[in-house]
Amino acid sequence: MEIKHTDAEAAITEQVVARLADTPDARLKVLMQALVRHLHAYVREVEPTEEEWFAAIRFLTETGKMCDGLVRQEFILLSDTLGVSMLVDAINHRQASGATETTVFGPFYIPGMPERGCGENMAETPGTPALVHGYVRATDGTPVAGAVLDIWQTAENGMYSGQDPGQPAGNLRGRYRTDAEGYYAIRTIVPVSYPVPADGPVGRMLQATGRHPWRPAHLHFMVDAPGHRKLVTHLFNQGDPYLQSDVVFGVKPSLQVAYEARPATDALASRFGIDGPFREARYDFVLASR
Structure with missing residues (x-):
């Protein structure tokens, strides 16, 4: 069964992308708007529960806490292991x-x-x-x-x-x-x-x-x-x-x-x-x- 996304859901993405339109640095504007579009598309595709989304935030928080700035860099390790x-x-x-x-x-x-x-x-x-x-x-x-x-x-x-x-x-x-x-x-x-x-x-x-x-x-x-x-x-x-x-x-x-x-x-x-x-x-x- 195909899931129909509401107009309100699409509007959220459009609002965030529009809010970034005045970013002074042109390259940063491209990076941030694309990030929002793809991140929102991912959320619409998998439709996480609120508990799943908070679990993802905890995962990223714990990843940051494992970084010491010199030898242990858990975010690089995450980037590596995800290809x-x-x-x-x-x-x-x-x-x-x-x-x-x-x-x-x-x-x-x-x-x-x-x-x-x-x-x-x-x-x-x-x-x-x-x-x-x-x-x-x-x-x-x-x-x-x-x-x-x-x-x-x-x-x-x-x-x-x-x-x-x-x-x-x-x-x-x-x-x-x-x-x-x-x-x-x-x-x-x-x-x-x-x-x-x-x-x-x-x-x-x-x-x-x-x-x-x-x-x-x-x-x-x-x-x-x-x-x-x-x-x-x-x-x-x-x-x-x-x-x-x-x-x-x-x-x-x-x-x-x-x-x-x-x-x-x-x-x-x-x-x-x-x-x-x-x-x-x-x-x-x-x-x-x-």
Whole structure:
């Protein structure tokens, strides 16, 4: 049976949109009027009870209370788990430039992490030793010297430094720079799969909708260089069991790397001071022109 919405219901939307007509900032006017139209359309479609609407308000209130402004950002987590972050990312990177694909920023970045030399070890907690290296190039293939690679990942317990008080400050985080040939090298540990924080409202939402909270193993990268667009992306472990069901929808096939076993006698071990067997992953980043 089709539900007939009353003229009074439609009039409410029209009144609010009209009230925003004099918004001085033209872009803000577009954003606010569209928000009202779509939010009102959602309410008309699902027809929430008053109890359901107050439950939604409580959910958003609790989400805000879980944000601490630095490490725990429950609203980013909510955006990620609803696929909104990846949709915004896709809209803002439509151009087919040949550059490395982007993915979600995530809620655990901390600025001002240590500056590290080429091949310096950023792992201060145990794990399977790994070397991640390659080149940063422009879309025309020329090397990008002096590019800054800001990197962060979880420890083997699935938590980030800053999130986990048991980890040293700056553990598994660092800022590396490419050399004159565009080369970079990072000593770290092999990333592991981990669940996003599920002790708050987002976790309850995932449970209520029958979803798991797991992310496939990955390294976060933010790559920046003068004259180029800043790149925010991940490198995912090939073969991870959660590649097809990432809770934040961030996986792309082009961003997967293999961690190949290497012996302690490998030339890379000698070059970078690795004193035992390790895993090697290679990946070349391509930056779009600004």
